[in-house]
Amino acid sequence: MQGQSQQQAYDRGITIFSPDGRLYQVEYAREAVKRGTASVGVRAEDGVVLAADKRARSPLMEPASIEKLHKADDHVGVASAGHVADARQLIDFARRQAQVNQLRYGEPVGIETLTKNITDHIQQYTQVGGARPFGVALIVGGIEDGEPRLFETDPSGTPYEWQALSIGSDRSDLRDYLEEEYEAGLSTDEAVGLALDTLAQSNDGELAPDGVGVATITVDDDDGYTERSNDEIESILDERDLLATDEDAPAENGDADDATDADEE
Amino acid sequence: MQGQSQQQAYDRGITIFSPDGRLYQVEYAREAVKRGTASVGVRAEDGVVLAADKRARSPLMEPASIEKLHKADDHVGVASAGHVADARQLIDFARRQAQVNQLRYGEPVGIETLTKNITDHIQQYTQVGGARPFGVALIVGGIEDGEPRLFETDPSGTPYEWQALSIGSDRSDLRDYLEEEYEAGLSTDEAVGLALDTLAQSNDGELAPDGVGVATITVDDDDGYTERSNDEIESILDERDLLATDEDAPAENGDADDATDADEE
Amino acid sequence: MQGQSQQQAYDRGITIFSPDGRLYQVEYAREAVKRGTASVGVRAEDGVVLAADKRARSPLMEPASIEKLHKADDHVGVASAGHVADARQLIDFARRQAQVNQLRYGEPVGIETLTKNITDHIQQYTQVGGARPFGVALIVGGIEDGEPRLFETDPSGTPYEWQALSIGSDRSDLRDYLEEEYEAGLSTDEAVGLALDTLAQSNDGELAPDGVGVATITVDDDDGYTERSNDEIESILDERDLLATDEDAPAENGDADDATDADEE
Amino acid sequence: MQGQSQQQAYDRGITIFSPDGRLYQVEYAREAVKRGTASVGVRAEDGVVLAADKRARSPLMEPASIEKLHKADDHVGVASAGHVADARQLIDFARRQAQVNQLRYGEPVGIETLTKNITDHIQQYTQVGGARPFGVALIVGGIEDGEPRLFETDPSGTPYEWQALSIGSDRSDLRDYLEEEYEAGLSTDEAVGLALDTLAQSNDGELAPDGVGVATITVDDDDGYTERSNDEIESILDERDLLATDEDAPAENGDADDATDADEE
């Protein structure tokens, strides 16, 4: 780790290596991801679970408009953390890729293929000048050839496959929790529980039904990507003793008008 | 929050992340929004209300020429705060999108769809070089499938849906007021009252009919987007005891010839 | 208002926001407008009056070649203040827009429409890189559907409608004078008098017929845009006791060879 | 007038306003004009006179190759001051415009029209990035509809019409001289005399026939643009007692090998 003055010299240009071989703009984009609220993905035996912290800054804001969970295709869901507007660009890109694949090959796009399409797109923004990197990480989950798959994309454009992962704020703590609690062979319902348990770690152990989103894609379900209703989420939270006592309480940093993460959930 | 010298290093380029993952140019564009006079949106049971502070800098200026309320389509209105000229660009973009949607699908564009068209457009100006972000926020309100909808766009390109919101100067105070006073199930007329009450908060509790604009789009009204006449506004203000005693008084900062917000209402 | 060193950081790039949300280049372009000699517009009951201070730097310069008043279309006139060469670009743009409108719709372009065409064009130069903003303000006046209309464009690209206004040097004083003296319902001839009275405010109360230009567009007159002859102006000035005693006296700052406003009238 | 450090901040970029609304690059281009030797234009009753100081740096240089007087069209001449190579670009532009006008409308281009074509071209180089302004001023003179016309273009792209003017070095003194000596109704021959008298002001009252050029365009002469021969010039100089005693003396600053104005006449 070098001193302050050296660092200043290398982090202003977006496509330049530092003397120790780092790309600061990409690392700062990772900081933008950490400023976003957490999302969690868990791969179950028979499906994939995506869950996201989507607390609103104000009780007047519609929770449904906080975009953390996205349907990319019938069988593919995406959870994001970081800059919402950047995430939307990548989701749009993913949807077009899924459609093109369907048209060209007559079959649904593979989860790994789709993820790598996205990461190759992200990489371009880290090498070619004239634009900044994307300030967002994605969890891409879905069913491919009857198998649940769960991937991560980060601002450098690297794809990783996971059994379970979290992105966004408190990433380190939530990963520790997942590494401890995750077991292979979970059912999708158990995975939903684990995902909510994990999200609750960064919320004093409590979640409001409005402030959380859950989506599942299962092997057997013809419906593909499905988001759980508030009522379903409330009953699960209640069951697991995670239900927040005051549903209307805004996000902790939601009442500061000049919050700098106003564009992150 | 970091020191002065660090900040200077990251806020000069428009498409560069700071070490803590922030995009300063986007945050400064939010400051440009705060320099504009306030606009308010309220979603009622049967319609949507847009209201705007449009005080003139001089009694010789035509109040009608201060563009804060815009008709984007028959069933969609937009209120803006910040740079007027930037707002005009986004309104033009929105109108073209609405027309394209009508031509392509034979039906009016959805409020959510239109909002996201706008925010995706805004996002491009925060990622790709060669231009600054838009220095304006919009409230997009309208009727979609018989339901009133109310959205916000900010300079980062993030869309939010609200029950009631304000943008522009004194945002924090006006939001507090709305959070306290807003109740679900308001009629459109009650919502007009609430919107004017809210605007009056940043004007010593008084408004001049000339210095305020009100537009409504209701579920039942075939006329779609409708702006209230000065007389209607005057009688409402009178009724709610908000009527300014001296109609001709210019805006507080309107008599300074070198006012820097000359291009903001 | 911030200190010197901060300011320097933000005013070099043309399309960058300052931390308090200002676009310095646009504000400096406003200073360029103030360096130009004054122009005045007055809306009368039955017409519109444009008047401009067009004193020459030297008695050898042809007063007629000092371009402050421009005919944009038969029924539209424009007065400018600031960079003459920039003004010419915008006038050319306005003339093409007026012609296109006539060709496309078979009718004269509306004054408001034309003004907004111009301001949208100006805005592009404040957002997209590679060019500086226009250093000029315009008064656009004309007859639309039998009604006199009077608009202003400023370097930010914001359109305003006025009953009477001035642009260029001494703007603040001339506006105060207009606010005091203007009355609704003036005849065009009375408006010419008011316009000249106003211009005289920044010339020690005197004007030379050669050093001032007056144009009118009236509702009833089929001739459309008409510039008054020197003789007409002289007799009006004489009548109002504004006539300068020595017609040949150059502009006050006209005899300094290194004058920096050599390109402004 | 501001201090040194401020100035440095604004004069490096070519298309940027200073805080007081000035375009330094344009002002510096005016300095480049002043570094060139003088040219003079005088409008007579029946024609236009262009005269230029074209002293050579060395007796071995061909005086005829020093380009200060240019024929732009049969009825239009141009005198320049400043960067010779820049002047050539503008003259080429003017010639093409004159030809295009002839082809398109079947008649000679107007002097005012041609001048404004040139100044509009110059203005582009002061607003759009990627090039510096033109470092040259022009006197455009000719006959239009039987009337002599005389115009100036400066580096800002502003057109002015004059009865008589000078550009280049000692502009201020020569203008004073012209203002004193010029009278309306001069014959072309008298105007030639005045032009040479004026040029001699910045040469200790003496001129060498080789070191000066004179061109005239007269109303009655079918030959259009005509340059006077050395003999004709010599006899006029002799007659007016302006003839230099030693014809071969080089220009004052012509014997310094490292002269920075080697590219200016």
Add this chain to the structure above:
Amino acid sequence: MQGQSQQQAYDRGITIFSPDGRLYQVEYAREAVKRGTASVGVRAEDGVVLAADKRARSPLMEPASIEKLHKADDHVGVASAGHVADARQLIDFARRQAQVNQLRYGEPVGIETLTKNITDHIQQYTQVGGARPFGVALIVGGIEDGEPRLFETDPSGTPYEWQALSIGSDRSDLRDYLEEEYEAGLSTDEAVGLALDTLAQSNDGELAPDGVGVATITVDDDDGYTERSNDEIESILDERDLLATDEDAPAENGDADDATDADEE
């Protein structure tokens, strides 16, 4: 080696030489390669071996998703070290080149030809502006005309052919080890052993089957590029006494959440 301040002057621009003739950006890209985990290539008598350290940062990450070994064509494999996303771009480029060659000439691309296609592509990113160099090195191995060939590409775009080599972290130590242990005439199986011995040098002499990848392309095998299964690797490691005692132990630097090499294996 020069002082600090000089260095800062030359390493900011990507396409600029330093006074001593170095391209710092290329050298820093080499540092990015060293930040990646090691890959090893060994040329045997009858085939080529590629091996790579692919330890995961977390036991929840799928080892198979860590991309260090790539099939470029049936008879060509590539091992990478450095930025994963950059490597993917080059592998994609290599695959397209291989396909184009097959289509154009009806035969498999030569290993040397393919390598030089890649290095020429890399060189462009070190000379032409607008992009940074690739932060990745590749080992390209395969069979050409019945002969095993083994090449390296580095960030400068230089191709080298090797008998055995390593790229990535601890390059210097692993090369020393290879220089000592490599003998001409190794069988492919012996070469697999040597490759794993070498990789173990930078892992305390131990490797987990999950944390290492091995691919071979042999002269006689019709299958071409083949990756060894975890079981095969485990039995070889066991045989050579390299088997890590605790398979689940994460990579040494894998548990630091803010690890800067998150995008390198």
Add this chain to the structure above:
Amino acid sequence: MQGQSQQQAYDRGITIFSPDGRLYQVEYAREAVKRGTASVGVRAEDGVVLAADKRARSPLMEPASIEKLHKADDHVGVASAGHVADARQLIDFARRQAQVNQLRYGEPVGIETLTKNITDHIQQYTQVGGARPFGVALIVGGIEDGEPRLFETDPSGTPYEWQALSIGSDRSDLRDYLEEEYEAGLSTDEAVGLALDTLAQSNDGELAPDGVGVATITVDDDDGYTERSNDEIESILDERDLLATDEDAPAENGDADDATDADEE
């Protein structure tokens, strides 16, 4: 003349004026010309002479490969001083222009026309961004309509016509010598002698036949551009007592391996 710190501010950008109206990049390009060895041109009664100092840095270098004299067309020769590679670009440009002229008008290009084609091309590199000026001066000599003509092009793009001139190192001294010695009415052979006398001024009065080149174009000679053989040059040098005693002696600064003018003759 201004101080050091001011100068630094204006000489970095290639297309920017300094406050006193100078283009430093053009002036520095003139310095590059002075770093080249001298070339001389002399116009005779019946022809044009070009001569150049072309001493080699090493006796192993072929003198003929040192490009100082170029045939641009049958009747046009060019001598250069400064950057050889830049000179080659301009010569190529000149040759193409000569061919185009021949094809288009069926006659040889005029010397003045060709020179101005070249200077207009050079000017573009001093006004439009994205390239540096040409670091070379040319002497363009030839026969036009039976008359010998001799022109100079400099890095600003200004054309001059001369009776006799020198470019490159020691320009000032050589010009003084020429001004003293040149007489109108010289024969071509006498002009060759004067040219060699002049070149010898900057070589201690001695020249080696190998180290000098001479070309002539005469009015009567059908061969057009002709370079003199070494033997011819030797006998002339001998005759004028200019012959160097040791032909193999390298150029004075030719034995320094790190000579910075390695790319200039």
Add this chain to the structure above:
Amino acid sequence: MQGQSQQQAYDRGITIFSPDGRLYQVEYAREAVKRGTASVGVRAEDGVVLAADKRARSPLMEPASIEKLHKADDHVGVASAGHVADARQLIDFARRQAQVNQLRYGEPVGIETLTKNITDHIQQYTQVGGARPFGVALIVGGIEDGEPRLFETDPSGTPYEWQALSIGSDRSDLRDYLEEEYEAGLSTDEAVGLALDTLAQSNDGELAPDGVGVATITVDDDDGYTERSNDEIESILDERDLLATDEDAPAENGDADDATDADEE
């Protein structure tokens, strides 16, 4: 020669002159050439000899893959020094030029023509922005019309013809040696000996057969460009008492892992 701080001001931009007329980037590219190992060219009576130091950094590297000698056409060879990847670009360019010439004119390209094609290409990278100069020098040798020709290209784009020359490290010493030892009229075999003697000067008088390459093109040989085998080289080295005692010893600076000239031979 100027001080340090001045120098810093001019060597950052690639296409800018320094106040004394130098192009620092071109001079630094020459330093890159000096960092490469030496190449030597000798013109014999009946052929041309190219020889190059190609010691490997490691005994595991294939000497044949170190590209210092290149066949550009049947009758043209090229030896390089400096950046290998840059050399490859120029060789590719030369090969295409040779093919185009063959196709267009039905005959082999001339050595001088080909060299100048290359240098004109190189010059572009020193004048037009957006790319750095080529960091490589070439020796271009071949037979043209039955005559051996030997040329050099340097980073400025200047072509030189030589009887014998060296490029790369120790250039100055090797040139001194060549100037002393070279005699006109050498046979090709004698020239091979001289070339190896010269290369040995910078290797303690010893060369390993693996560490050196030799190519010849002779007038009488139909085979054109021919590289000597290791055995042939060994016997010549042995004969001249230049044979290194330990063939496997790596290059002196080859064992440093962080060697900065890793991309130069």
